[in-house]
Structures are given as structure tokens and as C-alpha cells.
Amino acid sequence: MKTMQWNILMAALLCVIMAGTGSVWAEEADQEYDLGQIIVTADRYPVNEQKSARFVTVLTAEQLEESGGNNVIDALKRSGTLSYKSLAPLGVSRMGMKSEVSIRGLEDGELVLINGVPIQSASGGSYDLNAIGLDQIERVEILSGAASTLYGADAMTGVINIITRQPGQQCSPYASVELGELGYQNHSVGLTSEKLNLGARYQRLDGIDTIYRKFSAKSPYRYDMQATDQLSASLNYRPAEHWTIDYLVTTIETGFVKRYDSPSKEPIFYDQDQEKHFADIRYEADNVAVKGFYSFDELTKNQTSPSAPEEKRRNYNYGFSGDYRFNAFSLKQTIGADITRRVADYDYSYGRHARDDSALFWQVKRPFFERLLVSAGAREQWINGYDGARNYSRFLPSAGLNFEVTSALHLFANAGKAFRAPSFNDQYYSTATRVGNPDLEPEEGWTYEAGMKYDHPAIHLRVAVFLMKFEDKIISYERADGMNSYYNAGDYENQGIEWKLVFAPFHQGQGVWKNLSFSARGFVANPKADDSDGVLTQVGPRVQTAFGIKYLGRLFTFNVDLINLNDREDDLESEITVNLYSRYQLPVGALTFSVDNLFDEEVVTGGSTTSEYYGLGRLIKAGYEIRL
Template structure:
């Protein structure tokens, strides 16, 4: 079979497949049947503006990539407790969690792992340099303005780690009218939250300030039915998070805009653990992680002339984590550890409109990483201690608009101190078809950088590692109906030089470029607004397999779908979210099976008066037992109620 062919195979062997077939059938029926509704609302979702897909402002309809924008309105309607809850309903995204709130969370975008998906917050890279995974679970929805998700490779614009896609989080900005919101919440598992947010505009200055405190006693996240958890301390795992955000921007008379955004989180996450004594007896202990993350980004926008604008940004991030624990067994003492990643970054981007239908973008992107941990990072080749590295890049892009089509070309070259040079590119072409249809085809290359742990971990690091590389092909068909839009995407992502920990000749596990994967998939998305109803549905069929072992990649389900319905009726709002996921496997050999599951959540709100609103939700209403990571329980049923006070401060 030629390498360039894209073929999707699927066998309906899981009962949950009925749900995907049902949702897809509903999408087709509704799409073809909605023209019969005379009361249709002409509102679509195509006017949402995003910048992540091309580093320039464009509407969803203009983009040549599969994108999703989670607006502030959608965030409020969802009543999400953390950002993980928000991402669970995004097309093409699966989430696995090693426990409850605040626990380690893995984000799989179209089958790509967390370390193969780039996460940005206000333009700053969130993926840490030690493990490569982003600690996105600590971010608070009340402090987020919007989230932009681009599915598919974007290394030609952002460099390393953008194999599966890019998720960019924007913290809240000041609005035209001053606003003050105070929310207090309580619920199951001794959960309490209080948050306050204020923003507004004074003359040409915008400001935004938010603070929150979240606490929960949690639940026993460890499943004691698995042999691997024998001896683990089985108790409820509490979580505490204190968070702050502050943003300020000013528009000058000469057209210059300058601003600064900042975000800070700190807290404690409990988890279950055990240690070994010298005779290999296991002893449980109470363990927890102390975390602290801080991000600051300052920028300036400068209009050079009518057709040329320039952006300069400087950012700093600091991520620290300390593992602590204690037990009463001196023969098996707990040994604490820590890691920290600090990053200094700079960006100079220029957008030049060199013709009526041409926009050229070029820029210089630089970041410098410093990493430290309780274990010294030793270079096995030189014997030196490695604590820092830099990455310098230049990128170019050209966007062209024609009568019935548009074209996007991108190229980027990165030079990294640890692993050398990498060049990536992207080409995408969109064509308008009759009957309000649009066909988009794209081809892109991407790569994932080896982390400090991969390269230099004591006794196991491999400084000879190469970056993982990927080639992605995609075709998308978009359409409009009187109530909204729909799309169907077919994609194939071939990933080579995948880093895996394997035993060497002496039996010691070390990372090496030994794996390759092919991820094929079909993704369907449907959205509609009619009268006071808002419907979002998506279904994804995935074939993510290891080309060498011919086994499914770990924790990736072959089928998953979501359905979200929201209804506004006067002072009331009602909503439900249904999420279904097929079975997956915890291990590379596909012997540890994670069963498929379906969860249902409901929510409602009532406007008591002009300033006060009550909010109510039930999560996992059927109390479904499930797990997305081997040995870790999913969140059980929970009841939560909130009061939101928005006094008039104008």
C-alpha cells in the first residue's frame, strides 16, 4: 500500500460505538432537516476571532486548520471547575488523569501525547523542560478569557512540541464597562471555592484583576482492585489551589499598544504512595505535591506604517514542584524530591501586507530554559552538569486570498543548544465550493524536543537522542446550515524517532529513538443555535498504533464523542454534557484494558435579581465507575452549588 494513502478501518466491537453512530446520525438528520424550520436563528459560530492558527487575527471561517474557540460565554455556561473540564468536550481531545482535582493530567490531541501538544498561556510556553508535560490542571476557568485550540501540526509557527496541535489560553482582559464579580461555591467532598474578579477600562487603559481559593477533600483516587496498588496508602486525596491574575494594557495616541499579563498559582495536591524497605516490603505513606507556577508577559504593538505592524514580547515563567511524604517505618524512609523550570523568552513578529490579497509574517523567536531537580542532570558523554539550554528560531509565513480560495505557506528553522537544528514547514489550501461548502487540504511537518529527563537523567539519560519528527496530512470539508455549521476531517499523522524507555544490554531502562507511530482518524463536528437552544456535538474515530509492535498507543481510545446542550429560558438556564469514550490500554503490549465509559453531567442557573444568580450542577449523575489511567478512579457523582454576585460598579 502506498505510504501516502489514508485509510480508516473501524470495527464496531464496543457497545459505546452505538453512541457515536447515534450522534453522527443525529448530526446528518439535523443538518439536512433544519432548513424546514422557519424560526431558525441566522447566528453562526464563524465570527469568532482567533490568532493561534496563523499568529494573525482571523475568523474561524478564514482559518485553514481545524479549530475550536472556547469563549468567555461558553466558559461561564459550562460551570467547569478547572480547565481540564473545559477541554474534555473539545473535538479530538481525550484526557487521562492520575487521580482527582489537581492530579497529573495528560492531554491527547488527535492521539498525540501531552508532550507532543504545545500549550501556551498568553503566548508563553507551558510545557516544562524537565518532563515535557504542561501543568495545565492548576489553571482556573474564572480567570480565563478564552481558549483557542488548533488541531494539527503547527511547528512551522511555534517550533517544538506542536505535533498534535496547539492549545493557547488567554487570561481575562479589561472590557469597556467596569465589572465586578464575586462567586462562592460549596459541594460534595467538602469542596469550597471563593473567587473575585474585577475589570474595566479607564480612558485608554484596560485592567483586569482576579483571585480565587479552591479547596476540596477529594476522594480515594487509587483503585485497590489492582495488584500494582497493593500496599498503597488508600485515603481521600485533598487539593488546594490559590490563584491570582493581573493584566494591564494601554493604547497611546500614536497607535502603539503596550501591556503586561501575569498569572500565579500555588497549592497542594495529595496522592497515594508507598516505599520499599531493604527486604522489598511495601509501606504506605501520605504523599503530596507542593506546586507553584508563575507567568509574566510584557508586549508592545507598533504600527510601522499603514501596511506594516510589529509586535515585541518578552516573557518569564517559573514552575516549581516539590514531592513530600511521611511514614512511620524507619526501614523505608520517604525520600523527597523536587524539580524547577525557569524560562525567559522573547518574540519579535512583523506582519506586512504587501498586496491587497497578500499578508507576509516573519519573526524571531527565542527562549532560554534553566532546569534543576533533586537529581543532578549529568551529560553521560561529557560528564558535565547540564542545567540550561537555549532555542533560537526564525519563521516566515505568507497568506494569500483569491476569489474562491486562499493559501497559507509557512516555514521555520530552530537551532537548539541540546539537540541541534530542525526545519519544519506547512502548506494549506482552502477552496470555496457550491452550496456553502468549503474544502481544505493541508500538509505539515512537526517535531517534539527531548526533555532534560530524556537527555540527562542520572544513570538513565541519553544525550544522543534525536527529536521526534512527524508528517501530517489532512483534508476537511466544512458546511453551513441555517442554524450553524458542520465539518468532517480526515487526517493521518506519521511520527518517527519516538522516544521510549527500553532496557539496554545491562537491563537498565534508558530512553531511545526506537518507536514510530501512525495515527489515522476521522473527526466530525456539528454546532447549532436555534431560538434559545445551543447544541455542540462531535465524534472522533481514531486508529493510533505503534508501527513496530502493531499495538494501540497507550491510553488512546479508538472512539470518543461529546454532546453538549444548553437552553436559556427567561431567568433560567439548563444544560447537559454527555461524554462517551471507548476502551483503551494502559500498556504498550495492550494487556491492561481500560474499559469504555459514558458520563453525564447536568447544570442549571437561576437569575434571582439583577445582581444575584444561583448556579447548580451535578457531575457524573449516574455515578459511573470508570478510569482513564490504570489504577486511578474517575471522579464519582458530585453536587455543587454557587452564588454569583455582580454589583453595578459603572
């Protein structure tokens, strides 16, 4: 059966490739869509965001830089659109446990892509966005709401699509140097040309005390982080029209010390090395897209005192995807297929496991009455496990509509079925503090969304109300014996509202005031699930709001963001952080000055009723950048 599905999918991909030469979709697309903010994540092909049936947030390279973020995941947490959970400063992985962002207050529901292909591991759904520097990114598109029809399993609450920087029109070398407190360094150098984009980055942070604390009645302890050094490089090459090759590589060296509160217990020292690779080759034309991709992540943990055997944790993803657009029966149609092999190989935790994620999908769109655009789609998803793992097959339909009230105001709605299979960590993990549950069922359910989009020279507004209803949501919990494990919640529901507003009240004015804008982003939600005893319990933050003030002038840029996370799960304290970024253009190059956590608040980035993870205090940074 597995061989047959491979053959079917590879045949479908071949058909997509061969079919890509004769369509006239490009000419029609130019007539249908007005010029505006063009996105690719909502439909897998470029569309006008205002006319899509989805709530999509776009963060450009300039906006990411102006956030003052230290890497991609740090910049995303400052967007106000995503909640953030960190297990170590700068989003660094701690002993294999990864930092993550979540959509609308629901953890483990987001699918993360690079250039439209999945990078999450099968072991635990991790993605290590701290390994990607902002200089390597062209933009990030965040699609809120289930997207399993187009992107398959794991897209329960939305999709985060990271689009790498592409070759430019002229040769342009660049370099930057940034220094800060706590031994912080962030330096980059690169070159952009017509066919080639090259970049390299070095980042460092000195050791930090107390990044994690366990409040245990028997044996309380904390973790300190040793100095962290990160080196990354990127390549984007366009050998011919429509063809692109991308490659990212990162190495991270750090260490951790487990210190017990009791002076009678000796500390335990760990070294940690991580190496990550991502590569893809893409053919993207107006009516056809074909992609091949490969990602590899190896984390090596070495307990140095007292000495213990070295442990390696490896994750591999590789596969193909293809889709083709055409017109038939007065419908604009997209058909496609994808297949991904996911492998996890953990030396001592559970050994080697693998699975194949494969699918066929179809989406149609048709306008009615010149103002209403209706879309519908379906996906047949197969997950085939190896070495005794379970197999799954699900049919995943969706539908959406967009109604143009005026050229400035659009109403939209969508509904879709979502699905996520248990990860290998969920099922098989086995350490001194955590054990998997091999009897877990997959998560599945429906999401519903309706909202409005309004665009005016002074106002950019998006508002959506949403409802998520899932069964068998996989929840992590702490057992009575202190071990952590997983269970299926009988019912899970989340409902609320998400918004984003950019207001430029002086856009028609004269002088400096016309460059001033204000923003407000966030959500109010009510994520609840049955706990291990069947009692309905809050499982995510209820309120997140972010407010920003930006001045964007020819010589001077200034941005301040305030992020408030409130009414959190597990009695975690509410928090408010303020971040500042500024840039001053010189005759040659520019000076930058930024402050993370301006008021030096204690930031609890995650935890439970018995433990807490901590972010950095105030971090002052200054730098110089030049682009020729």
C-alpha cells in the first residue's frame, strides 16, 4: 500500500511538471487582481491579500529589522500576532527542547515553512527559528486559522511561511556590526546580485544565570546557560528563469549547568552543539510550482561533569511538492500533490522512527456577481508510519468567501477541517523527567472564521472572530510522580477575536508628522481543554495585545513596541515588555541603537505551576550597517 501511494504521488507530481507550459492563468491573474500587498501563503500562489478569504499578516524585511529582534523568532514574538514560549535566551534550544511561537493562544498547532516547504521535525514539531538571521529573510507571512487543505497535517491553527531573501537587480554588498551588554555580538556580511545572494552571520551571548527554575519540594534546582556562539550562512541562486536554489546552514555551540539548591549536591555540566541544514530547489512559474527540499538537524548533548555517554538527536525531512493552476468549467482550479519523509533518530530516548506524509489536494475559486469570490478545496492526507507505528488517513475539506463591499472594505469567512498526528516525542520519548504515551490518538476538528478588511491611506485594519473545536487535543502535563507525559483531551475549544490596525493620521500632512504611524495588534481568546481528570482547564493565554509607535523618515527611523501578555495558563504571571529600535542614516552607512526589555522586567517565557523559564532582562545594543 505504501509503495502504491508513493507511485501515485510521484506520478501526480510528474503530471504537474509536464502540465506547466500551456496555461494562460498569468494574463488572467493580472486582470483579476489589483496591485497591492501580494501574498503566496493563502492560496500557494500570489494573490492580493485584501481579496483572499484568510486573515494574513505580512512582516517585511524592513519591519522585521525595525522590531529590533535578534533573530527571526525574536522578531516574530514582537509582532504581537504570535505568543512566544522560550526555553533559553534568544530562543536557543535547551537539551533538545525548543522555543516556539503559537497562533491565537494554542500551542503546537502552527505549521512552519521555509519558501512554502515544511521544516518541522517529526520528533516534536520543532523548528529552531533562532537559527535564522533577519538579514537572510525577505518577508514572513502568518496565516491564522486551519490550513490543512493546502498544507496538510500540523496546520491546525495556522501557517508561518518564512520567505528567504532572493537575488536582486544589481550588485549590492552589505555588512553590519552590533555590540551589546552581556557580551552580545551580532555581525553579518553579504552580497546581493542579479543571480546570487550570499550571506554570513555570527552571533554571541555570554553566560546567563537562572534561565530555568524547578520549584520542587524534594530537590529544587535551576539551570544556567553558558556562553553561546552561533554561526550561519545562506545562499540563494537563480540559475535560470523560474528556477531558484536556496541553502541555509547554522552551527550553535553552548552549554548548561544544572545547579541544585542543596549545597550537598554537586552541579551537573553539559555541552551542547547543534548543526542545521536546509536546502531546496524550486521551479515557480505563473501556473506551475515544483519544489524539492531537504532539512537536517543534529543536536549533540555531552554531560561533561560527572561524565556520561554522549547523546545525539537527529531529525531529517526530505520530499517533493507540486501544484498546477488552470481554468476549466468557469472555475479557477489548483491541483497538487506532496510527499515528505520524516525521520527522527534519538540515541537513548527512543531510537529511530520514520513516517511518510503524503497527499493529493484540489482547490477551486469562482467569482459571483462581480463582488463575491467563493473558494472550496479538499485534501486526502495519508500518514504511513514505520517500525510498527500507526497509519492514518484523513479527508480534509475547506471553504471560504470574500465579498467586496467597496474597493476599501472586504468581508471574508472560511471554515476548514484540521488534523495533526502525534509526534514521535509524544508517543515514544523516555528520559529521567518525561515519558511518551504510545496510545495517543491524533488531534482533529474544525475551525471557523469571519471578519473584515479595510484599507485607506490612513488606516489598515483587519478584524476576525474565530472558533476552534477539536477532539483529542494532545496536552503535556505533569503526573503525580513528577514525571511529564501526554494525554488526549476529550474536548478542546478556543474562541475569540484577533485584530491588527495601522493608523497614519498625518499621512497627508507636511513636514515630519506625515512619517508617524501607530499600530495595535493582538487577540482575546478562551483556550480550554479537559485535563487528565476530565476537568475543563485553561491551556493557553487569554489576552495578548501589542501597541507600537513608528517614525519612518529619510534620515531617522524610530520604533517602540509594547507587548502585554495577560491572563495566562498555569497561573503564570502577566507581563509587559517594551522594546525600542532606532536608526540614523549617515552619509555612508547607518547607526543603529536598540533596547530590548526597556524597563528590565522579569520575563517568564513559559512554565507550569512548578517551574518557570526566564527571558533576558534589559539588553542595550548599538551597531553600524552599510549597504553599497
